[in-house]
Amino acid sequence: MAVTETRIVTQRLRDFPDDSHTIERYLATGGYESLRRALGMTPAQIGEEQVKASGLRGRGGAGFGTGQKWSFLPPGVFPRYLCVNADEGEPSTFKDHMLLERDPHQLIEGVVISAFAIECHTAFIYIRGEFALGAERVAQALAEAYERGFVGPDVLGSGFDLEIVLHRGAGAYIAGDETGLMESLEGERAMPRIKPPFPAVQGLYAQPTIVNNVETLSTVPHIIRMGGEEYAKLGVGRSTGTRIFSVSGHVARPGNYEVELGVTFRDLIYGLAGGIPDGREMKFFIPGGASSPWLLPEHLDSPLDMDHVQNDLKSMLGSGAVMVFDETVDPVEIAWRLSKFFAHESCGKCTPCREGSGWIERVLWRILNGRGRPEDLDLLLDFGDNIVPGLGAPFAQTTICALGPSTMSPVVGLVRWFRDEVEQRTGATRAGLERRVTVPMPEVG
Amino acid sequence: MTPPERVQPPRVLTDDNLAKAREIIALYPHSKSAVLPLLHLVQDQEGWISDDAMREVAALLGLQPAQVLGTCSFYTMFKRDPVGRLVVSVCTNVSCYVNGGPELYDALQQRYSEDADVTVEEVECLAACDQAPVLQVNYEYHGPLTPEVAEDLVEDYKSGRLTPRTVSGSQG
Ligand SMILES: Cc1cc2nc3c(=O)[nH]c(=O)nc-3n(C[C@H](O)[C@H](O)[C@H](O)COP(=O)(O)O)c2cc1C
Ligand code: SF4
Numbered sequence: 001m002a003v004t005e006t007r008i009v010t011q012r013l014r015d016f017p018d019d020s021h022t023i024e025r026y027l028a029t030g031g032y033e034s035l036r037r038a039l040g041m042t043p044a045q046i047g048e049e050q051v052k053a054s055g056l057r058g059r060g061g062a063g064f065g066t067g068q069k070w071s072f073l074p075p076g077v078f079p080r081y082l083c084v085n086a087d088e089g090e091p092s093t094f095k096d097h098m099l100l101e102r103d104p105h106q107l108i109e110g111v112v113i114s115a116f117a118i119e120c121h122t123a124f125i126y127i128r129g130e131f132a133l134g135a136e137r138v139a140q141a142l143a144e145a146y147e148r149g150f151v152g153p154d155v156l157g158s159g160f161d162l163e164i165v166l167h168r169g170a171g172a173y174i175a176g177d178e179t180g181l182m183e184s185l186e187g188e189r190a191m192p193r194i195k196p197p198f199p200a201v202q203g204l205y206a207q208p209t210i211v212n213n214v215e216t217l218s219t220v221p222h223i224i225r226m227g228g229e230e231y232a233k234l235g236v237g238r239s240t241g242t243r244i245f246s247v248s249g250h251v252a253r254p255g256n257y258e259v260e261l262g263v264t265f266r267d268l269i270y271g272l273a274g275g276i277p278d279g280r281e282m283k284f285f286i287p288g289g290a291s292s293p294w295l296l297p298e299h300l301d302s303p304l305d306m307d308h309v310q311n312d313l314k315s316m317l318g319s320g321a322v323m324v325f326d327e328t329v330d331p332v333e334i335a336w337r338l339s340k341f342f343a344h345e346s347c348g349k350c351t352p353c354r355e356g357s358g359w360i361e362r363v364l365w366r367i368l369n370g371r372g373r374p375e376d377l378d379l380l381l382d383f384g385d386n387i388v389p390g391l392g393a394p395f396a397q398t399t400i401c402a403l404g405p406s407t408m409s410p411v412v413g414l415v416r417w418f419r420d421e422v423e424q425r426t427g428a429t430r431a432g433l434e435r436r437v438t439v440p441m442p443e444v445g
Numbered sequence: 446m447t448p449p450e451r452v453q454p455p456r457v458l459t460d461d462n463l464a465k466a467r468e469i470i471a472l473y474p475h476s477k478s479a480v481l482p483l484l485h486l487v488q489d490q491e492g493w494i495s496d497d498a499m500r501e502v503a504a505l506l507g508l509q510p511a512q513v514l515g516t517c518s519f520y521t522m523f524k525r526d527p528v529g530r531l532v533v534s535v536c537t538n539v540s541c542y543v544n545g546g547p548e549l550y551d552a553l554q555q556r557y558s559e560d561a562d563v564t565v566e567e568v569e570c571l572a573a574c575d576q577a578p579v580l581q582v583n584y585e586y587h588g589p590l591t592p593e594v595a596e597d598l599v600e601d602y603k604s605g606r607l608t609p610r611t612v613s614g615s616q617g
Contacts, residue, residue: 079474091538091570122474129485129522130534130571132584132614165472170481171521173569187480187506189519205475248540248574255575290539321574323540337542341569347519 003267006234006242006260009218013102021137023144026105032150034221038113039158046117047071051220053228055240059095060085060176060213061289061319062402063306070118072200073208081209082115082123084217085181086138089128089173090289091341092321095244095256096214100127100134103218104141108164110217112151113224115162118210122163126181129169139166173345177401178211179203180347191347192401215244236262239306243317247273249324250280259304266300269324280326284417288318290338291406294331294413331418332425335410336364342407353404356383360407372426381415384408454500462490466505476506480516484523488613493524521568524612529564531602532612533557534581537567540574544589549578552592553599562603582607584614 012029013020026032038046052067073080084107088096099107107125115123127135142164145151153161167185174180175190182204184190203209219241223231232240239261245268248254252274259268265287269275276282282297293315295302302308306317325334343357360383363376373379381391387404388395391412395405414422458466466486470479483505487498494517496510503510517523524532535541535550550567557563571586573579579588580595582602590598601607611617 088572089570092540092574093570094572094574097572128572129481129520129614130581130584132610133586135614136616167478168481168485169520170485170523172519184481185478186475187477187516189516246574248577249543254540254577323574325543329543334539334542337537337539341538344569 003259003263003271005258005272007258008222008242009099009103009106009215010244010256010258012106013098017102020102021104021141023105023141023148026103030225031105032109034224035109035112035150036156038116038224039156039160043117043119046113046224050223050228051114051117054223054231055235055238056216056219056223056231057239057306058213059215059219059243059320061090061291063317066212066216069200069212070114070210072198073118073210074201077208078119079122079207080118080120081204081207082111082118082120083178083181083185083204083209083211084111084123084125084214085176085178085211086125086127086131086134086214087169087176087181088131088214088319089176089345090291090319090321091338092246092248092286092323093289093319094246094248095320097128097131097134098256099214099218099244100131101137104138105145106218106221107138107214108141108145108151110220111164112145112155112162113220114210114212114217116155116160120210121161122165124185124204125164125166126175126185127166127168129171135166135168142166172347173341174347174401174403177403180401181211182209189347191349192403194400234260236303236305237307239304239317243304243320245304245320245322247322247324249285250276250282250326250329251324252277262303262305264301264303265295265322268304268322269300273324276324276326280328283325283327283329284331284413285325286321286323286413287313288316289321290323290341291402291409292316292318293409294417296417330368331414332364332368332422335414336361336368338410339364339407342403346403346407350399350404352387353399353407356387356404357407359383360411364410367422367425370425372422374427376426377415377419377422380411384411454497454504457487457491457495457498457501459490462486470505477508479506480508480513481520484513484517485613485615488523489611489615492530492612493527495525522613528612529557529560529562530612531563531599531609532583533563533565533599534568534571534584535565536569536571536573536577536579538570540570541578544577545591546578549580549590549592549595553580553595556596557599563599583610583612585610 019025056066057063172190175184179193180190199209244258257272339361343361346357348354397405469482483502499513500510503513537546553565576588
């Protein structure tokens with residue numbers, strides 16, 4: 001049977017492509033009803049009985065339980081802050097961009113409910129600087145929400161006060177890391193902080209802080225509407241609900257598709273996105289943003305299940321960006337381009353990431369240009385071992401943030417699946433390699 | 446010995462924008478948070494961020510100019526040298542890479558290398574891969590584009606047939 005989308009967060013913007021961002025359309029389609037309902041609950045009821053019960057896990061990349069994260073706030077410490085991560089920069093992810101431009105009120109409603117649930121009175125929306133129209137739409141929606149009493153002092157007569165500040169970034173992928181985001185919001189270079197202390201304990205302005213992704217918070221009004229337990233019935237295992245997947249690269253219909261978790265990569269890539277044009281074959285795909293290790297056509301029947309992809313396929317669903325590459329693509333070229341991205345975006349705070357990312361880029365460049373040396377594969381794995389000791393999965397790390405380990409994903413992809421091609425091009429023989437470091441392989445074919 | 450007299454840097458922000466700056470600062474629990482928004486404000490007005498502008502932002506926030514420079518220099522959207530009034534940002538990350546992004550960048554780079562109005566830059570993923578190959582003109586999205594269509598587009602902005610945003614992406 002052909003797979004279809006299960007639209008929850010994207011329903012309004014698909015049904016009303018022309019005006020889904022307006023307050024009139026939002027109110028006419030049940031907007032802010034969840035907020036009214038939530039204000040009749042206690043914060044604990046929202047956090048525990050709704051959000052925790054829904055099984056919602058963060059849509060920003062790490063997949064951490066949202067209700068669980070909220071429960072880490074130390075009791076009695078105020079003020080607390082909520083930061084919306086709207087910095088979407090993970091290559092090939094374009095879902096938050098769509099939600100910001102086309103359903104800003106849905107996000108704002110989610111922010112107000114979530115702020116009420118965590119007893120926070122100041123929230124910041126940190127939006128990627130390049131999202132000019134997105135920032136305009138959110139600013140407009142905020143003004144309307146203030147005007148109608150959904151945000152501001154005494155929200156809808158409940159006695160709850162909330163200020164929401166829209167803050168534009170200025171071009172830095174690393175500001176998407178939650179601690180980099182807080183640094184940036186404090187007016188600094190967006191260089192991540194060592195954890196602990198975790199943001200929930202000491203975050204923005206050294207106060208307890210929750211950082212959540214746009215899609216995560218846009219889901220919250222629906223959890224209140226449907227009921228947490230009802231929401232949890234969607235999905236598979238510990239991956240409940242729906243997620244928006246951004247499919248791009250060599251597909252007939254690139255775009256955002258919201259599906260119930262548990263459908264397969266094949267459903268997504270060949271069903272919804274129309275497969276690869278002109279009858280060409282797939283060479284490989286990247287399942288969850290540039291930071292996730294690559295997979296092969298033989299993994300297409302695996303379900304979109306965060307735990308399965310991490311534990312069995314030794315990769316991750318990450319930010320939900322699925323990139324498809326056909327048989328004409330040179331994997332070394334893609335690995336080089338991704339490594340160039342990481343080298344450019346490394347903030348430079350940790351030596352293994354700062355130096356390693358640049359060296360990976362340069363070594364891949366020389367392999368790509370026919371100047372690879374027999375020792376290059378070992379060299380690449382050696383850089384990797386400095387950043388990700390043992391190259392296990394999930395990655396351990398010697399660095400402050402997860403960008404360091406991410407630099408290894410393209411290399412791991414090459415070594416796992418295209419080792420022969422690389423060896424040919426570097427003149428290495430398998431026996432000749434030192435093989436000090438090996439890359440663990442997925443268990444599922 | 447008397448310390449040398451402090452030289453007041455020339456003012457950059459207009460009166461209107463100075464008032465706007467004060468409103469922005471008041472939004473934050475700590476004024477330093479206003480560094481990015483104020484730099485955007487400067488760039489909206491001036492088209493780039495001069496040393497004098499950074500001094501003024503520092504003075505408004507009670508910071509040293511070096512602190513503002515430290516932050517400013519980290520972010521790719523902030524231009525510390527004058528750029529064309531149109532900044533064309535072409536994505537060459539992987540989804541654009543396999544759909545003609547590098548060719549688009551090369552063509553525009555060559556076409557406008559001598560044109561003072563237009564600055565062409567290569568950028569990382571713009572989060573619009575369904576439009577690959579995609580570019581932005583002053584942060585307005587356009588895609589998918591061939592080099593020919595892209596040139597026509599830039600010409601439309603140059604001639605005023607299309608109204609560009611500011612170099613920081615605000616409505617002009
Ligand atoms: C280098 C790096 C970049 C990141 N970029 C983003 C991003 O653009 N958007 C996002 O929501 N999370 C991003 N994250 C994840 C955040 O650190 C954080 O986990 C997330 O915003 C938490 O929200 P969630 O629990 O709702 O997913 C990034 C992490 C790293 C290490
Ligand atoms: S891992 Fe890289 S990006 Fe992250 S803090 Fe260290 S140097 Fe910066």
